[in-house]
Amino acid sequence: MIAALLAGLVFFSLFAGQLPPLWLAVICLLAVLSFLLVGGHHHDSVLTMDVYARRSRLCRENAALKAAGSLALLILCICSSSPLPPLCLFAFLSVVTVAAGGIKPREYFSLLGLPAVFLLLSGLTLLWDFYQKLPEEAVLSLPFFGGWLAVVPAAQSLGMLVLSRALGAVSCLYFLSLSTPLPELLQVLRRVHIPAIVVELAVLIYRYIFILLATFRDMKDSAASRLGYRGLKRSLHTTGLVYGGLLANSFRRAGACFDAMESRCYTGQIAFLTEKKKVTAKVFCLLVLPLAGMLASVLLGF
């Protein structure tokens, strides 16, 4: 609900003075409605993404290629000097993730809601600025503690550029993380000689997120079933107890897990047998197309 209002406000500030009032109203309404429609997302972000990635049809493709492609697209997207190419990239990659990957559109947009709030908030601060004297070119203004909060056209075009770049970048990262399970990404990191200790820490963290989350959920549920969250004061107290218990539990777990690894002859190097995934023409085309487009747009300075 708040996100929807925020979206309306940002779109209004973005296009005020540049579009006829009717169009402006339509765009703002569309923004609010789209947020209201896909809103109410309830997911455990990290885990949901991993589940979607495993389900995606693009999961069978070579992870290194996907990672390299998205990284290149990400860099080109940030280098872009006008809002149009990143927006096209966003549209293209969203279609790829949804259509080629088989993620449901609703799920995809619901996941976008998460970074969208951050984007909108930062967009708001980019657009509105504080002035002692009202600038002549201001398209929107509000009196504020003896000065003015105003939106000027320069801020509008900057906001537009930053927001579109950010949106393009998010779509690159979503393309990667919604088509590649985390363990495969870690394998890629290992191949490009990221220090073993970093990768192994990531492997362990990935694994134990699940255990910690499950433990946390169990503890919270059991506290709730004993009315531990009745009233603000008691809620705070219970939350503290749950986190404390979680810490104690984690230590005990860590000991047990280390024993289990040692019992399988662990000597300080985590290694798994990995299935090699071939580079296919399909994913190659899917990546080369936007790469060529983005490269051309950056070089030609669109």
Added chain:
Amino acid sequence: MKELLQFEQVSYHYDSGGEREALFPLSVRLCEGEKIAVLGSNGAGKSTFFLLANGVLSPRSGTIFLNGEPVGKKEKQRMQLRRSVGLVFQDPDVQLLAGTVEEEISFGPMNLGLPEAEVRRRVEMAIDSLGLTEYRSRGPQYLSGGEKRRVAIADVLAMEPQIMLLDEPSSNLDPAGRQLLEDTLEALHQKGMALVVATHDVDFAWRWADRILVFHSGRLERDDKPEAVFADEELLSRCGLEQPLLWKVAKALKIPVPKNPEELADYQIGRKTE
């Protein structure tokens, strides 16, 4: 029968006093192809026994012999113990590590430093033996309790140990999962692997084991055939155990104790026709 593992006056205690139990001097021999059940109440010393046998802990005093050779305290020698004695932990979640079942099972063989083709062969063998083919590219963390348990057993099986220790493998399993587990144990036994199962389930111990170790407060109280262990009511009540259901039934009916319900039915029919 060839002797695989021997404990000679082995003892252990935890420095912290901790939640885990100490073990008083213990002498025991495990031989090829045996089916041994380890009984005892919580905190009786079963888990410590397992961790010592697997080389995760090293004894405070006494010696462990593997295939007749004493195992020293050096890391390399303990590694030999871990190689030959596999341990399946009670909670599969502490054991599972990787992103897919296949990778997970490869962790042990990779640690053994085997060539890739051999690792692949062992992983395939373990997947086949435990019927995990359809789960091979799934994430182990998303599997159900019984499936996780099978993956945990496959983990250890892929290391091709001579003895497999299982710590309460039937806890948290539904009846179907338990049946599947027993079938799995039978298949492993057919392969000639020595199996040691810690359990609270006396019915299972009676049905399955051909030797029972009873632990109580860190001591090995009894090492005997199931018939002898369950006949000793004083021992059972002292160690917080009970007789299997079939024993109680047989006692009530005043008949010899059958090994399974089918035998009981045969006996009843025999008696009626007399």
